[in-house]
Amino acid sequence: GIQVEQSPPDLILQEGANSTLRCNFSDSVNNLQWFHQNPWGQLINLFYIPSGTKQNGRLSATTVATERYSLLYISSSQTTDSGVYFCAVLRDYKLSFGAGTTVTVRA
Amino acid sequence: EADIYQTPRYLVIGTGKKITLECSQTMGHDKMYWYQQDPGMELHLIHYSYGVNSTEKGDLSSESTVSRIRTEHFPLTLESARPSHTSQYLCASSVPSGGYMTETQYFGPGTRLLVL
Numbered sequence: 001g002i003q004v005e006q007s008p009p010d011l012i013l014q015e016g017a018n019s020t021l022r023c024n025f026s027d028s029v030n031n032l033q034w035f036h037q038n039p040w041g042q043l044i045n046l047f048y049i050p051s052g053t054k055q056n057g058r059l060s061a062t063t064v065a066t067e068r069y070s071l072l073y074i075s076s077s078q079t080t081d082s083g084v085y086f087c088a089v090l091r092d093y094k095l096s097f098g099a100g101t102t103v104t105v106r107a
Numbered sequence: 108e109a110d111i112y113q114t115p116r117y118l119v120i121g122t123g124k125k126i127t128l129e130c131s132q133t134m135g136h137d138k139m140y141w142y143q144q145d146p147g148m149e150l151h152l153i154h155y156s157y158g159v160n161s162t163e164k165g166d167l168s169s170e171s172t173v174s175r176i177r178t179e180h181f182p183l184t185l186e187s188a189r190p191s192h193t194s195q196y197l198c199a200s201s202v203p204s205g206g207y208m209t210e211t212q213y214f215g216p217g218t219r220l221l222v223l
Contacts, residue, residue, distance in 0.1 A: 030209045033212065041144075084147075098149060
């Protein structure tokens with residue numbers, strides 16, 4: 001099956017800092033999604049981004065499908081950004097998840 | 108965002124009990140999914156459905172079973188719970204995203220199961 005690797009595994013930020021999360025995948029995909037899982041376990045859909053760049057407030061994402069990677073940017077981080085960020089790729093109608101990046105934002 | 112509901116949110120139960128985790132969505136989505144997630148780990152697909160009377164096993168082997176009698180309802184059942192079933196179970200449904208063979212999945216709040 002398709003392999004999805006996320007880096008770094010853990011990230012500790014001071015409030016207000018910027019950061020970049022990376023997602024590499026091993027084969028061509030039909031879609032890519034970024035999720036944020038909050039401390040209560042809820043998965044929130046951040047971006048549907050098979051290619052190109054999208055922005056939503058302080059978050060933005062870029063996927064370069066030809067090079068099989070995606071980046072999630074967090075700017076001016078806030079404590080509410082804490083949680084686990086998952087990248088998931090869709091191929092043949094099945095979603096495969098990376099192991100996630102655990103982000104901790106300290107006040 | 109899709110409206111997907113899961114009940115119960117938390118469940119503590121003894122070994123050997125039969126349990127059913129409920130999942131329902133109000134958006135009329137044909138495709139629905141069940142994922143299992145251990146703490147701090149990635150999600151693994153255990154079951155999926157493309158529509159009424161369609162169910163398939165996912166990539167991760169699971170002793171659970173599912174049914175899809177109605178479009179909006181996709182329950183997961185464990186006939187005899189064991190401590191190894193302790194995990195979080197997440198239900199999802201999806202909509203086409205406009206591109207070729209693409210879709211966007213939306214997740215319910217999850218059920219955290221603890222089997223003693």
